[in-house]
Amino acid sequence: MTDSPTRLRKLANSPEWVFNWRTRGSPLIPKIIALVVAGTAFTLLVTTVRIRLVLPEKSSLQKASLIYLGDDAQSRALTLRAREGGPFPSRFELSSWEGLAEVERKAMDAARYQPPAYVPEIRDLPDENLVQPLVLAPRGEAFFPKRKPAADGTPELPKVKLAPVLYPLSAMAVKALPENLPAFDGAVDGKLSSPSWRFLVCLNAAGGVTECVSLGKGGEVAADTLEAWLHRVAFKPEAGVPVRWIALSVGFINQPVDGPDAR
Structure with a gap:
C-alpha cells in the first residue's frame, strides 16, 4: 500500500x-x-506537581433534646442537677431553699419564748430578836442626849524655818550632793530667799570648797553670806580628780527647827 x-x-x-x-x-x-x-x-x-484533593466535610446536624419534668421528687432532683451542671448556673435563692421553713419555725419559736415566772422562796426568820428595846424617859422628867465633849483646839504645828538646799546644775548628779548640810546662821529674809542663786564652785580632792563665785548677783551682801556658807559644805570626794569645778543652785525651803528632819 x-x-x-x-x-x-x-x-x-x-x-x-x-x-x-x-x-x-x-x-x-x-x-x-x-x-x-x-x-x-x-x-x-509527576514528581513535583501535587494535586491536593479535599474531601467535603460532613455537616453536623443541628438537633437538641427536650426533657419534660414534672413536680415529683425525681423531677426536682433532675432540675437541680441541670441548673448546677448547665452553662448558666442559677444563683442561690433563699426563698426556694427547702430548709427555709424549718429555720423560720425555729426563729418564731425563739421569739415567742416566755421565761418562767419568778417565784421567791420564803424562808423563816431567825428566832433571835435583833431589834433592841427602846428606852423611854421616865414620865415627868426631862431627857436630853449626852453631849460629847468639845474637841481640843487645833494641834500645835511644829516650828519651821527657812534653810538652804542645793540643786546641781552641771557636772554633778543629784546623788553626788552631800546628805548633811551645815546650819545656816544668817537671817533669812525675802531678799535672800526669793531669788534663785547660782554659784560656780571649785572642789579639791577631799571634796572641800576652795573657790566660790556667784553667777548672778556677785558683790551683794546676800551673795557673800551664801558663799561663806558654801565654804563650810563638805562634798563627796572623787578618786583620781584633784581639782574639779561644778555649778550649783541654792534655794530655801521650810524645815523643822527640832526633830530628826532638822538640819
Missing part, C-alpha cells in the same frame, strides 16, 4: 519542530533526544 499524494504533501509542509516519524532514512539521534526531553519533563511534572 502506497502513501497517497495528499498525505505526502501534508508531511512535506509540516513545521520543523514536528518529527517525521515515518520518514525512512531520517537520523535516529534527534528522535532519542526528543524522547529523553519528553520523558524528563513528564517525570519532573
Whole structure:
C-alpha cells in the first residue's frame, strides 16, 4: 500500500519542530533526544506537581433534646442537677431553699419564748430578836442626849524655818550632793530667799570648797553670806580628780527647827 499524494504533501509542509516519524532514512539521534526531553519533563511534572484533593466535610446536624419534668421528687432532683451542671448556673435563692421553713419555725419559736415566772422562796426568820428595846424617859422628867465633849483646839504645828538646799546644775548628779548640810546662821529674809542663786564652785580632792563665785548677783551682801556658807559644805570626794569645778543652785525651803528632819 502506497502513501497517497495528499498525505505526502501534508508531511512535506509540516513545521520543523514536528518529527517525521515515518520518514525512512531520517537520523535516529534527534528522535532519542526528543524522547529523553519528553520523558524528563513528564517525570519532573509527576514528581513535583501535587494535586491536593479535599474531601467535603460532613455537616453536623443541628438537633437538641427536650426533657419534660414534672413536680415529683425525681423531677426536682433532675432540675437541680441541670441548673448546677448547665452553662448558666442559677444563683442561690433563699426563698426556694427547702430548709427555709424549718429555720423560720425555729426563729418564731425563739421569739415567742416566755421565761418562767419568778417565784421567791420564803424562808423563816431567825428566832433571835435583833431589834433592841427602846428606852423611854421616865414620865415627868426631862431627857436630853449626852453631849460629847468639845474637841481640843487645833494641834500645835511644829516650828519651821527657812534653810538652804542645793540643786546641781552641771557636772554633778543629784546623788553626788552631800546628805548633811551645815546650819545656816544668817537671817533669812525675802531678799535672800526669793531669788534663785547660782554659784560656780571649785572642789579639791577631799571634796572641800576652795573657790566660790556667784553667777548672778556677785558683790551683794546676800551673795557673800551664801558663799561663806558654801565654804563650810563638805562634798563627796572623787578618786583620781584633784581639782574639779561644778555649778550649783541654792534655794530655801521650810524645815523643822527640832526633830530628826532638822538640819
